[in-house]
Amino acid sequence: MRNNVIVMYGGVVLPEREAMLYERLPGDMVRCNLCGRRCVIPEGVIGFCRVRKNMGGRLVSLVYGRVCSANPDPIEKKPLFHFHPGSYVFSVATVGCNFRCRFCDNWSISQEEHLIGSDLPPSKLVPLAKRSNCRGISYTYTEPTIFFEYAYDTARLAYEKGLFNTFVTNGYMTPEAVETIAPYLDAATVDFKGGGDPDFYKKFSAVPHVEPIYASLKEMKKHHIHIEITNLIVPEGGDSMERIRELSSWIRKNLGPDTPTHFLRFLPSYEAIDLPPTPTRDVERAREIALEEGLHYVYVGNIPGHKGENTYCPNCHETLVERWGFSIIRWGLTPDMRCPKCRSEIAIAGKLAS
Secondary structure (H helix, E strand, O other): OOOEEEEEEOOEEEEEEEOOOEEEEHHHEEEEOOEOOOOEEOOOOEOOOOOEEEEOOEEEEOOOOEEOEEEEEEHHHOOOOOEOOOOEEEEEEOOOOOOOOOOOOOHHHHOOOOOOOEEOOHHHHHHHHHHOOOOEEEEOOOOHHHHHHHHHHHHHHHHHOOOEEEEEEOOOEOHHHHHHHHHHOOEEEEEEEHHHOHHHHHHHHOOOOOHHHHHHHHHHHHOOOEEEEEEEEEOOOEOOHHHHHHHHHHHHHHOOOOOOEEEEEOOOOHHHOOOOOOOHHHHHHHHHHHHHOOOOOEEEEOOOOOHHHOEEOOOOOOEEEEEEOOEEEEEOOOOOOEOOOOOOEOOOEOOOOO
């Protein structure tokens, strides 16, 4: 049961929402079962994500409907290259995150400690997305897990109005969270960092264990959610080609060889501005390794115009889709999503947007 409550935060009266997926513990403690941290939160204390608070033994979301960023994006920006290509999605986020990535591009909102934003309830967000000629809604920019209640209510309403839903997520969800959102979640981009190296996650993202990411991916696969993987290659600690080989092998064995996988070039930002950009050759080598490990659709990111942005037939290697950044500049598939040269079926969900 989710009810509206009122809480004082920073001297401002805000409408709040009781959280989903938590359990009450003795002494007015609660355990949040939304992300892999499973925070145990004392009464009056905010969780690691900074946006969920124990109020008298009840966990509440402090950011329900309080949007800090909202605008249409090409779906390729997520990146989703194999899901409704060429379409636009309405992207939405609140402040907060369950990671502390030192290299975060969106640190100004993900690491914001104040509840900034404007009220945009699901009943207004969904019509806004439709008026913006978007075919779906993407919960992105920060971590959608931490504004789960808002995403869940919006996703249900979006479904009723004929829109699809996608998450751009670090994957640090519990299996219970995936199971709860699965009926309304069509696709997810799951962002790895440093090839999944546990030591890198601890040092650069303050993440104690990486196992919850793999568990949530298996749960998404079980519920037939379309999955695309990204991996940010960070120099001087997150650029191990051995780790990239291990991650690529895991993807093939557990998610399937048709899982689109994107290797992203790191560009200095936030607390990692002293690190150099990822050399292009390292991103290219990562792509080569993933192909060697049997993945069929492997891409490079943050290198506009690179041939690794294109989609190739895994059977005959014909160039099927040419891209420049987030734009499709040539579409070569047949209407039934096959290679025109060898007639192999290409794993793309949804048709090219007109």
